[in-house]
Amino acid sequence: MATAHADEKSFLAGILRADHRTVARAISEVENETAIGHAIMRGIHPHLGRAHVLGITGSPGAGKSTLASELIGEFTRRGRSVGVVAVDPSSPFSGGAILGDRIRMERHALAERVFIRSLASRGHLGGLSRAIFRVVDVLDAAGFAMIVVETVGAGQSEVEIAEIADTRVVVCAPGFGDDVQAIKAGILEIADIFVVSKCDLPLADATELELRYLAGLKKGGAGAPPILRVTATRGEGIAALADAIESARGAAGRRRQQGARERMRRLIAQEAGNAVRDCLCGIESKTLDELCAALARGELGHEEAVAAAIQLAVNGGAGSPRGKDKSS
Amino acid sequence: MGAQQRKIRVLMGKPGLCGHDRGIALVVMALRDAGMEVIYSGRHNSPESLVEVAIQEDVDVLGVSILSGGHLGLCERIARLLRERDARDIVFLAGGFIPPEDIPKLKAMGVREVFRDGAKLEDIVRYVEKAARERAAA
Numbered sequence: 001m002a003t004a005h006a007d008e009k010s011f012l013a014g015i016l017r018a019d020h021r022t023v024a025r026a027i028s029e030v031e032n033e034t035a036i037g038h039a040i041m042r043g044i045h046p047h048l049g050r051a052h053v054l055g056i057t058g059s060p061g062a063g064k065s066t067l068a069s070e071l072i073g074e075f076t077r078r079g080r081s082v083g084v085v086a087v088d089p090s091s092p093f094s095g096g097a098i099l100g101d102r103i104r105m106e107r108h109a110l111a112e113r114v115f116i117r118s119l120a121s122r123g124h125l126g127g128l129s130r131a132i133f134r135v136v137d138v139l140d141a142a143g144f145a146m147i148v149v150e151t152v153g154a155g156q157s158e159v160e161i162a163e164i165a166d167t168r169v170v171v172c173a174p175g176f177g178d179d180v181q182a183i184k185a186g187i188l189e190i191a192d193i194f195v196v197s198k199c200d201l202p203l204a205d206a207t208e209l210e211l212r213y214l215a216g217l218k219k220g221g222a223g224a225p226p227i228l229r230v231t232a233t234r235g236e237g238i239a240a241l242a243d244a245i246e247s248a249r250g251a252a253g254r255r256r257q258q259g260a261r262e263r264m265r266r267l268i269a270q271e272a273g274n275a276v277r278d279c280l281c282g283i284e285s286k287t288l289d290e291l292c293a294a295l296a297r298g299e300l301g302h303e304e305a306v307a308a309a310i311q312l313a314v315n316g317g318a319g320s321p322r323g324k325d326k327s328s
Numbered sequence: 329m330g331a332q333q334r335k336i337r338v339l340m341g342k343p344g345l346c347g348h349d350r351g352i353a354l355v356v357m358a359l360r361d362a363g364m365e366v367i368y369s370g371r372h373n374s375p376e377s378l379v380e381v382a383i384q385e386d387v388d389v390l391g392v393s394i395l396s397g398g399h400l401g402l403c404e405r406i407a408r409l410l411r412e413r414d415a416r417d418i419v420f421l422a423g424g425f426i427p428p429e430d431i432p433k434l435k436a437m438g439v440r441e442v443f444r445d446g447a448k449l450e451d452i453v454r455y456v457e458k459a460a461r462e463r464a465a466a
Contacts, residue, residue, distance in 0.1 A: 021415070024386040032334050095335070096360035102381065103370040109377035115384055120335070120365045 007036055012043040018081075018142040020115060027117055030134040041134060044141035051083070051140040052249050055165030057151045057190075062171040063197035064150050065104035066232045072108050074242045075146050081113035083144035085135055089152050090120040097121075101150060115144065121152055132164060133267065161190065163266060167248045169241075171195045172211060174203035188214055192248050194227040195241060204229065279313040288312055336460040337387040341369035341378050343406065346396035351424065351445070355391065358449040359456060375405040382410075382418055388460040394424040395445075400433060407438035417466070419459040423447065 011029075014022025029037035054071075056064045065086065072082050086101035097120035108114045119135060132149065139147050151161055161168055170191040194215065196208045208227060215224040226244055230237035280288065291308055294300040300308075340356050342349060349371055359366045367385050369378065382390045390410075394402060403422055410416055422434060423443040431442045440459065443452050 020380070021383050021413070024384050028337075028386045090365075091360060094361045095363045097365045098356055098360050099365060099367045100370075102367060106370065106373070106377065109380050110374075116381075117384060118365075118367050122335075 008039045008043060011036065011040050015040070015044060015138060015142050016047065018115075018144070023115060023138060023142050024117070026138050027135050030138060031119070031131040033131070037134070041137065044137060047141040048137055049140070051136075051144055051147045052246075053136060053140075053147045053149065053164060053166045054245060055149045055151070055161040055168045056171060057161050057168065058171030058195075058197075059173070060152075062173040063232060064171050065101045067169075067171055067195065067197060067230065068101075068148050068150050069105040069108065070230075070232045070235060070238045071148060071242060071245075072105060072111075072114055074238050076108075076111060076113060078242070080145040081143065082115075083139035083142070083147045084114070084116040084150065085119055085132060085139070085147070086116065086150045087119045087121055087132065087152050090122050095122075115139065115142070136164060167245055168192045169195055169245070171197050172207055173197045174199070174201045174207045191215075191225045193225055193241070193244050195237075196227065196229050197232060199229045199231045199237070200234070276310060276313040279316070280309055285312065334464065336364040336389070336457065337367070337385060338364055338389045338391060338456060338460075339367045339369060339378070339382045339385055339387045340391045340393070341373040341381070342371045342393050343373050343375055343378055343402045344394060344396050344398045345372065346394060346398070346424075347371050348395045349393075351395070352391075352393035354449065355393070355423070355452055358453050362453045362457065364456070375402060375409055378406060379409040379413060379415065383413060383415055387418060388463050389419040389421060389456050391421045391423065391456075394422065394426070397425065399424065399426050400430060403434050403439050404437050410438065417463060419456075419463055421456070421459075423452070 011022060011026050015026055026037075026040050030040055031037070056068055058064050068084060068086070072084065075082050084105065086099070086105075088097055088099045088101060090097040099118035099120060102109075102116055102118055105116055108116065117135065117139075119132065122131075136147055136149065149161065149165060168190050170188075170193070172194065174196065194211050196204055196211065198204065208229060211227050215227060228237055228241050228244060230241060232238065288309065291300070291305055291312075295302065295305045338359055340352055340359070342352055352368075356366050356368050367381070367387065369381055373381075378390065378392065390406075392403070392406065399422060403420075407420060410418060410420060416438070419440050420438060421441050421443065422439045424445065426434070426442055426444050428444070431444075434442055441455055443455075
């Protein structure tokens, strides 16, 4: 216990000095939800809330990583330190993952005030890893002024980024009908800034026009999110985008404070859901087996079965009289 | 909330000027299929950036693939940087076109194991699993 306490203290000191090795290890601890990870989260709590968290989302191949790389360059030129969390999907079959977003950010690998971490989604739906809140908090405590979160790019379920980012950038590449699909399904609501990427391609004008039309529908034209054109491979439009991100900061900070309680509630609900799932998938329970059999035979409705299963999980899997009564 | 099962994290990259990445892509996929989280940093990495990325990503294992003949110089630099950064605990593996007589030299530098062309994917996966487990237990 004494060594655990010493560990915690040296972790905290290392994080606050932004020592790369310590920050990297702390991220693993909080990602893996270890005891020391929980202690780190408690320790850094007084040091949170200083960073500007920027979320970048959009369909796979839209150019998120390339854009992130250009923004890292622009913000470091402006004297900011930048932390990056790049999320890639885990394989649903093996649980493994290939994390390749860094390839596009290679030229920043040795920049002193840049720290890039790849996260696997680990089966968590919504495009962000389950641990992402904690990882962002560690980078915040380490004093990174700008934290860029790049999502999986799964499209419709990316709305979760609204929870974590102060400023949300939605990237749309020309010629993807899919982007409009994603916009219909909720990304339009979360965008603070739209970026039309790859503007050297011929369909860029059409994509921009489509976005203007949709954004105009959203808020009757007034206060609609800005739409910016970028050709990241040539560095065009990056400075204007960085300006728009920085000027979005003020409103974002206020929203973050207002949303804190709501955000906490959603976070707790999500974790509670995970706990129930882990319990129900992990326990040996005759009651649960009987419940599933009754559901399969059609003797029990879906909602009744779910209610009984939740009861079972709350009781720690130690039997659920109500579920039994219903099925007998 | 229970602790997540610790995933093995591996950084795979190609230092130097060699651009032949079919071999490393196969290894990356085999490690992924074995349930590991593999950061792939692509081609033309400098030894300095590979070591910095290995540290930022907190990997258990750093694997490099070199088919250019530059393995002695590149591995020597990577091993030295790992020592300088107090990161010797990261398991350093090398693969590619490597003559058998160079293997003892590489191991003396700090390369833990060498997988020459023709090495079996299962053997590489098994070695990485074992080395990562031993590292976690240490």
